[in-house]
Amino acid sequence: MERQEKILEELKADVLELVEKEMESSSAIIGINVGTPEGTQISSIFKKDMKMTTGEVTAANSSLVYLSSKMLRDSLNQEVSYNLITGKDQIILSILVENLTMICYLNRELAELEGLDSYINKLQKLSLQISAIIETSDILKEEIFKGLKRAIPNTLVLAIITKDGLPIKIQSTMPEPILSAMVAALYNLSGVLLESHMEYSIIGGENGSVILHDLDENRLLALAVPESDGRKLGGYIAKIKTIIQ
Numbered sequence: 001m002e003r004q005e006k007i008l009e010e011l012k013a014d015v016l017e018l019v020e021k022e023m024e025s026s027s028a029i030i031g032i033n034v035g036t037p038e039g040t041q042i043s044s045i046f047k048k049d050m051k052m053t054t055g056e057v058t059a060a061n062s063s064l065v066y067l068s069s070k071m072l073r074d075s076l077n078q079e080v081s082y083n084l085i086t087g088k089d090q091i092i093l094s095i096l097v098e099n100l101t102m103i104c105y106l107n108r109e110l111a112e113l114e115g116l117d118s119y120i121n122k123l124q125k126l127s128l129q130i131s132a133i134i135e136t137s138d139i140l141k142e143e144i145f146k147g148l149k150r151a152i153p154n155t156l157v158l159a160i161i162t163k164d165g166l167p168i169k170i171q172s173t174m175p176e177p178i179l180s181a182m183v184a185a186l187y188n189l190s191g192v193l194l195e196s197h198m199e200y201s202i203i204g205g206e207n208g209s210v211i212l213h214d215l216d217e218n219r220l221l222a223l224a225v226p227e228s229d230g231r232k233l234g235g236y237i238a239k240i241k242t243i244i245q
Contacts, residue, residue: 014133015043022126023047028110028119030090033057033103034130037066038143038160039168039219042100042134059218061103063166065096070176082120093119095127099134102127144215145169147243148223152236156208157224159183160215168219183222186212200240202233209233213240 015034023029023045031046035058044054052060069080083094091106104123111119148158157179159170165184167176190198190212203210209228213221221240227233 011133011137012043015130016045018126018129018133019043019045022122026119026122028107028114030105030107032105033061035059035062035101036099036134036143037062037096037101037169038145039063039162040143042130046105053218055216055218057103058101059162059168060164060166061094062101062168063162064103065094065101066167066169067176068094069096082124084116084120091116093123095123097127097131100127100131102130144221144244145171148221148240151239151243152223152225154227155223155225157210157222159222161220161222162218163187163220172224179222183212183220187214187220200237202237204228204233211236211240213237213244215244 019032019034023032030048031044031050033044033054034042036042039059039062041055041058044057046054050057064083065080068083072078072080080096082096085092085094086108089108091108091111093104093106095102095104102123104119106119145158145160149155157172157174159172159179160168161170161180161183162168163184165181167180170176170179172179186201187198190201198212198214200211200213203212205228207228208224208226210222210224211233215221221244223240225233225236227236
């Protein structure tokens, strides 16, 4: 995790420079947040205070583009390029490229006056510029999903979700919304019983087990392994901690 933090710090300066330049040239942009598809925040800048933390924005946006991508792929067999959400005063534009997610908050009146297509095009170009920077970095090699699959290759189910129960990245035959809701419910119930935050939980079966682990203030991790031996499960938990801490 220390290596990932070092890589993130090196990335932030380059990415922030591009984001700030885009915001200065576009009066309608209220804020831009950039993260990885797994919900790791890379850079964030807003002109006004947000009710959500930037980490929550990153995790929620990663979940949004994950669900949008799956819906478009399953219904039209197409890849998603953007997601547009329109409210009374704001428009939220989410962009997904291969190795990053980006969310942009726009002043609706100004954005519609200048033309939404122009903002979609500008932000897609920005995302490709940032993506090129990320490709030269090792940040994706440090992502948790890949790290766990390397460390625990016999994993049958692997899921990263928000603590609100939204899927961010999942490898499972179980429907993503159902799995995410169950993991979040178990996490919250465990916290109620502990009267504090859960660190990790093991659901043991005769020939397999599910491990739930707190990931950070916004995300949860769940994995299933064909193993019930307590010592081996302890080894898996040690590997998880090494990767996420």
